[in-house]
Amino acid sequence: MSKFYSIGTIVGTHALKGEVKINSTTDFREERYKTGSRLYINKDNEMIEVKVKSHRFHKGNDLVLFENYNDINQVLPFVDCEVYVNEEDLHELEENEFYYHELFDCEVYHQDEYIGIVTDIVNYGASDLLVVKKPNDKEVMIPFVNDFILDVDVENKRIQIEVIEGLLENEN
Numbered sequence: 001m002s003k004f005y006s007i008g009t010i011v012g013t014h015a016l017k018g019e020v021k022i023n024s025t026t027d028f029r030e031e032r033y034k035t036g037s038r039l040y041i042n043k044d045n046e047m048i049e050v051k052v053k054s055h056r057f058h059k060g061n062d063l064v065l066f067e068n069y070n071d072i073n074q075v076l077p078f079v080d081c082e083v084y085v086n087e088e089d090l091h092e093l094e095e096n097e098f099y100y101h102e103l104f105d106c107e108v109y110h111q112d113e114y115i116g117i118v119t120d121i122v123n124y125g126a127s128d129l130l131v132v133k134k135p136n137d138k139e140v141m142i143p144f145v146n147d148f149i150l151d152v153d154v155e156n157k158r159i160q161i162e163v164i165e166g167l168l169e170n171e172n
Contacts, residue, residue: 004040004047004084005101007032011061012079018069022062022083027100027121027128029057032085033064040084043077047084102154108132108142110163116140118159130159140168 007026014021026032032039033055040047050066057063069075090099100121108115108130120131121144128144142148142161151160 003087004042005087005090005099006082007039007085008062008083010041010075010078010081010083013072013075014058014063016072017065018071018075019063019065020075020078022064024062025100025121026085028091029062031091033062038086038089039066040086041078042082042084096152098152098154103130103144103152103159106152106154106157106159108159108161110161115161115168134168142167 008022008024010020011023012021013019024032031037033052035052035054037052039050039052041050042048050069053065053067055062055064066075093099103118103121106118108118114135116132116134116139118130119133119139122129122131122141126143129141130144132140132142134140148161148164148167149159150162151158153159
Protein backbone atom coordinates (compact mmCIF):
# COMPACT_ATOMS: atom_id res chain seq x y z
CA MET A 1 0.00 0.00 0.00
CA SER A 2 1.44 3.34 -1.01
CA LYS A 3 2.03 6.01 1.59
CA PHE A 4 1.36 9.63 0.70
CA TYR A 5 2.64 12.86 2.26
CA SER A 6 0.82 16.16 2.06
CA ILE A 7 2.75 18.95 0.35
CA GLY A 8 0.06 21.62 0.35
CA THR A 9 -3.49 22.67 -0.36
CA ILE A 10 -4.99 24.02 -3.56
CA VAL A 11 -6.40 27.36 -2.41
CA GLY A 12 -7.65 28.66 -5.74
CA THR A 13 -7.19 28.96 -9.44
CA HIS A 14 -5.15 31.48 -11.41
CA ALA A 15 -6.34 32.85 -14.75
CA LEU A 16 -8.36 30.76 -17.17
CA LYS A 17 -5.92 28.15 -18.48
CA GLY A 18 -6.10 25.67 -15.59
CA GLU A 19 -3.36 26.92 -13.30
CA VAL A 20 -3.93 26.16 -9.61
CA LYS A 21 -2.66 28.15 -6.67
CA ILE A 22 -1.10 25.93 -4.00
CA ASN A 23 -0.34 26.98 -0.44
CA SER A 24 2.68 24.70 -0.09
CA THR A 25 4.00 22.97 2.98
CA THR A 26 6.66 21.10 1.05
CA ASP A 27 10.30 21.25 1.96
CA PHE A 28 11.56 20.64 -1.59
CA ARG A 29 9.54 22.98 -3.79
CA GLU A 30 11.81 22.69 -6.86
CA GLU A 31 11.73 18.90 -6.71
CA ARG A 32 7.98 18.58 -6.10
CA TYR A 33 6.89 20.96 -8.86
CA LYS A 34 9.45 20.22 -11.56
CA THR A 35 8.04 19.41 -14.99
CA GLY A 36 6.95 15.78 -15.17
CA SER A 37 6.66 15.24 -11.40
CA ARG A 38 3.82 13.01 -10.26
CA LEU A 39 1.52 14.47 -7.64
CA TYR A 40 -1.77 13.28 -6.20
CA ILE A 41 -4.87 15.31 -5.42
CA ASN A 42 -7.16 13.96 -2.73
CA LYS A 43 -10.65 14.60 -4.11
CA ASP A 44 -13.42 12.99 -2.05
CA ASN A 45 -10.97 10.42 -0.61
CA GLU A 46 -9.79 9.40 -4.07
CA MET A 47 -6.18 10.00 -5.04
CA ILE A 48 -6.11 11.53 -8.52
CA GLU A 49 -2.68 11.31 -10.16
CA VAL A 50 -1.56 14.43 -12.03
CA LYS A 51 1.71 15.40 -13.71
CA VAL A 52 3.24 18.84 -13.45
CA LYS A 53 3.34 20.68 -16.76
CA SER A 54 4.71 23.97 -15.42
CA HIS A 55 5.41 25.76 -12.16
CA ARG A 56 6.15 29.28 -11.02
CA PHE A 57 6.17 31.08 -7.69
CA HIS A 58 3.88 34.10 -7.42
CA LYS A 59 2.90 36.23 -4.39
CA GLY A 60 3.75 33.57 -1.81
CA ASN A 61 2.06 30.67 -3.58
CA ASP A 62 3.06 28.04 -6.07
CA LEU A 63 1.20 28.28 -9.37
CA VAL A 64 1.08 24.87 -11.02
CA LEU A 65 -0.34 23.73 -14.33
CA PHE A 66 -1.04 20.01 -14.70
CA GLU A 67 -0.79 18.03 -17.93
CA ASN A 68 -4.20 17.50 -19.60
CA TYR A 69 -5.85 20.18 -17.43
CA ASN A 70 -6.01 23.21 -19.72
CA ASP A 71 -9.12 25.02 -18.53
CA ILE A 72 -10.21 26.64 -15.28
CA ASN A 73 -13.39 24.52 -15.25
CA GLN A 74 -11.31 21.32 -15.13
CA VAL A 75 -9.44 22.40 -12.00
CA LEU A 76 -12.16 24.26 -10.07
CA PRO A 77 -13.26 20.99 -8.37
CA PHE A 78 -9.73 20.71 -6.91
CA VAL A 79 -9.97 23.94 -4.88
CA ASP A 80 -9.61 23.16 -1.14
CA CYS A 81 -8.13 19.73 -1.91
CA GLU A 82 -4.84 18.52 -0.44
CA VAL A 83 -1.93 17.76 -2.77
CA TYR A 84 0.29 14.77 -1.99
CA VAL A 85 3.51 13.15 -3.07
CA ASN A 86 3.88 9.36 -3.09
CA GLU A 87 6.53 7.93 -0.80
CA GLU A 88 8.01 6.18 -3.87
CA ASP A 89 8.81 9.59 -5.35
CA LEU A 90 10.84 10.85 -2.38
CA HIS A 91 14.55 11.10 -3.07
CA GLU A 92 17.31 10.04 -0.69
CA LEU A 93 18.48 12.84 1.55
CA GLU A 94 21.97 13.80 2.56
CA GLU A 95 23.11 13.25 6.13
CA ASN A 96 21.43 15.70 8.53
CA GLU A 97 18.67 16.51 6.03
CA PHE A 98 15.08 15.66 6.89
CA TYR A 99 11.66 15.70 5.32
CA TYR A 100 9.11 17.81 7.17
CA HIS A 101 6.90 14.78 7.81
CA GLU A 102 9.78 13.16 9.71
CA LEU A 103 9.94 16.10 12.13
CA PHE A 104 6.23 16.34 12.92
CA ASP A 105 5.34 14.88 16.33
CA CYS A 106 8.98 14.74 17.45
CA GLU A 107 9.48 15.47 21.14
CA VAL A 108 11.86 18.35 21.79
CA TYR A 109 14.29 18.30 24.73
CA HIS A 110 16.94 20.57 26.21
CA GLN A 111 19.24 18.13 27.96
CA ASP A 112 16.68 16.01 29.91
CA GLU A 113 14.03 18.74 30.13
CA TYR A 114 10.96 18.13 27.96
CA ILE A 115 10.14 21.28 25.98
CA GLY A 116 7.21 20.12 23.84
CA ILE A 117 6.20 18.49 20.57
CA VAL A 118 6.71 19.67 16.97
CA THR A 119 3.28 20.56 15.54
CA ASP A 120 4.26 22.58 12.48
CA ILE A 121 7.17 23.91 10.44
CA VAL A 122 7.12 27.40 8.96
CA ASN A 123 9.56 29.45 6.96
CA TYR A 124 9.44 33.23 6.83
CA GLY A 125 12.56 33.55 4.69
CA ALA A 126 15.65 33.11 6.86
CA SER A 127 15.31 29.44 7.84
CA ASP A 128 12.80 26.80 8.79
CA LEU A 129 11.26 27.24 12.23
CA LEU A 130 9.94 24.36 14.29
CA VAL A 131 6.64 25.24 15.93
CA VAL A 132 6.75 23.48 19.29
CA LYS A 133 3.68 23.12 21.49
CA LYS A 134 4.66 23.18 25.14
CA PRO A 135 2.80 21.23 27.86
CA ASN A 136 0.98 24.47 28.85
CA ASP A 137 -0.38 24.69 25.24
CA LYS A 138 1.79 27.74 24.48
CA GLU A 139 3.84 27.62 21.29
CA VAL A 140 7.47 28.55 20.74
CA MET A 141 9.39 28.72 17.48
CA ILE A 142 12.84 27.21 17.33
CA PRO A 143 15.07 27.94 14.32
CA PHE A 144 16.03 24.72 12.58
CA VAL A 145 19.71 25.63 12.33
CA ASN A 146 22.85 24.08 13.80
CA ASP A 147 23.13 26.77 16.50
CA PHE A 148 19.95 25.43 18.13
CA ILE A 149 19.49 21.86 16.87
CA LEU A 150 22.01 19.51 18.46
CA ASP A 151 20.57 16.16 17.39
CA VAL A 152 17.61 14.83 15.41
CA ASP A 153 16.60 11.22 15.93
CA VAL A 154 13.64 10.66 13.60
CA GLU A 155 13.49 6.95 14.41
CA ASN A 156 12.80 7.71 18.09
CA LYS A 157 10.97 11.00 17.32
CA ARG A 158 13.33 13.04 19.52
CA ILE A 159 15.10 16.36 18.92
CA GLN A 160 17.78 17.77 21.23
CA ILE A 161 18.11 21.54 21.24
CA GLU A 162 20.44 24.15 22.69
CA VAL A 163 18.60 26.88 24.53
CA ILE A 164 19.86 30.44 24.59
CA GLU A 165 18.44 33.23 26.69
CA GLY A 166 15.04 34.36 25.42
CA LEU A 167 14.47 31.42 23.05
CA LEU A 168 11.69 29.76 25.01
CA GLU A 169 10.23 32.96 26.42
CA ASN A 170 8.94 34.13 23.03
CA GLU A 171 5.54 32.46 23.42
CA ASN A 172 2.37 33.18 21.45
